[in-house]
Amino acid sequence: MKAIEINKLTKTYGNNRGITDVSFSVEQGEIFGFIGPNGAGKSTTIRTLLSLIYPTSGNAKIFGKDCIQFAPEIKKEIGYLPSEVFYYDNMKVMDLLKYSASFYKKDCTSRIKDLAEVMQLDLTKKIDDLSLGNKKKVGIVQGLLHEPKLIILDEPTSGLDPLMQQKFFDLLIEENKKGATILFSSHILSEVQRLCDRVAIIKEGRIVKVEKISTLKENNYKKFKIEMPSKIDKQHFNISGVNNLEVKDQTVSFLFKGNINSMMNKIAEVEISNLWVEEPDLEEIFMHYYEKED
Numbered sequence: 589m590k591a592i593e594i595n596k597l598t599k600t601y602g603n604n605r606g607i608t609d610v611s612f613s614v615e616q617g618e619i620f621g622f623i624g625p626n627g628a629g630k631s632t633t634i635r636t637l638l639s640l641i642y643p644t645s646g647n648a649k650i651f652g653k654d655c656i657q658f659a660p661e662i663k664k665e666i667g668y669l670p671s672e673v674f675y676y677d678n679m680k681v682m683d684l685l686k687y688s689a690s691f692y693k694k695d696c697t698s699r700i701k702d703l704a705e706v707m708q709l710d711l712t713k714k715i716d717d718l719s720l721g722n723k724k725k726v727g728i729v730q731g732l733l734h735e736p737k738l739i740i741l742d743e744p745t746s747g748l749d750p751l752m753q754q755k756f757f758d759l760l761i762e763e764n765k766k767g768a769t770i771l772f773s774s775h776i777l778s779e780v781q782r783l784c785d786r787v788a789i790i791k792e793g794r795i796v797k798v799e800k801i802s803t804l805k806e807n808n809y810k811k812f813k814i815e816m817p818s819k820i821d822k823q824h825f826n827i828s829g830v831n832n833l834e835v836k837d838q839t840v841s842f843l844f845k846g847n848i849n850s851m852m853n854k855i856a857e858v859e860i861s862n863l864w865v866e867e868p869d870l871e872e873i874f875m876h877y878y879e880k881e882d
């Protein structure tokens with residue numbers, strides 16, 4: 589049974605496109621990235637999964653159950669962190685979290701304290717007195733306090749400083765090791781790359797690719813930088829698969845996509861003093877998905 593199964597989900601807002609024919613599935617135990625530019629349809633997909641809005645057509649299942657028909661049951665299994673968090677400002681953090689926990693009919697007090705300690709969140713403060721980042725931490729604790737089997741995060745790191753982001757990621761990895769499935773929506777590719785096994789790319793309301801992060805990187809070009817002790821013949825490296833060939837001082841650099849052995853043979857024909865081969869960043873791989881079609 590899959591954790592999430594989305595089948596031709598379409599949502600229109602009047603005449604506005606929301607999402608069109610979105611289909612993908614997430615295996616249990618996966619950390620799955622959901623990426624795309626602003627307005628692509630990430631939040632619409634997630635809100636439909638949580639039955640906060642209803643689809644125009646198509647359907648989705650969570651742990652094998654239709655997400656609309658079994659919404660109350662399913663919600664108990666999900667921890668959700670929305671992209672923007674709003675609270676009753678007058679409440680104290682601990683009271684708000686205990687109130688949230690009451691929906692699950694579980695005593696989550698010690699779990700709340702543990703999570704708050706990891707995230708360095710002061711439980712005695714009033715929500716009103718918290719900074720944006722600290723309000724986000726309340727959302728994180730709220731989303732995880734009932735130890736959900738499925739964690740759905742919509743742009744979760746906005747407002748968190750780098751140290752807190754790291755602590756949050758460590759927390760997610762720990763929950764994942766304990767068995768939780770994670771759907772991680774973001775437009776920050778580096779964090780998706782760090783955390784996720786697979787990724788779905790959404791653009792203008794449609795899924796354009798679902799792929800393993802490792803495959804995306806393998807099937808892409810590599811960046812070569814070669815330092816040579818003597819004069820460089822630029823044309824030597826001008827073979828099929830080479831792009832952006834540049835020579836600067838004693839260094840030649842280029843992007844290469846193709847049979848790595850043919851490139852290694854080419855390099856072996858000349859004397860070199862140093863060699864760097866780098867993977868492209870996820871940003872570089874995905875940039876063309878982000879560019880608008882004319």
Ligand SMILES: Nc1ncnc2c1ncn2[C@@H]1O[C@H](COP(=O)(O)OP(=O)(O)OP(=O)(O)O)[C@@H](O)[C@H]1O
Nearest residue numbers: 601604605606624625626627628629630631632633
């Ligand atoms: N309540 C609404 N009424 C009308 N159109 C909406 C509504 N909510 C979303 N949309 C439209 O649906 C499309 C998808 O929006 P959505 O918020 O799902 O994108 P997103 O990928 O989550 O973007 P972001 O990263 O900016 O949050 C956009 O074109 C948006 O304008």
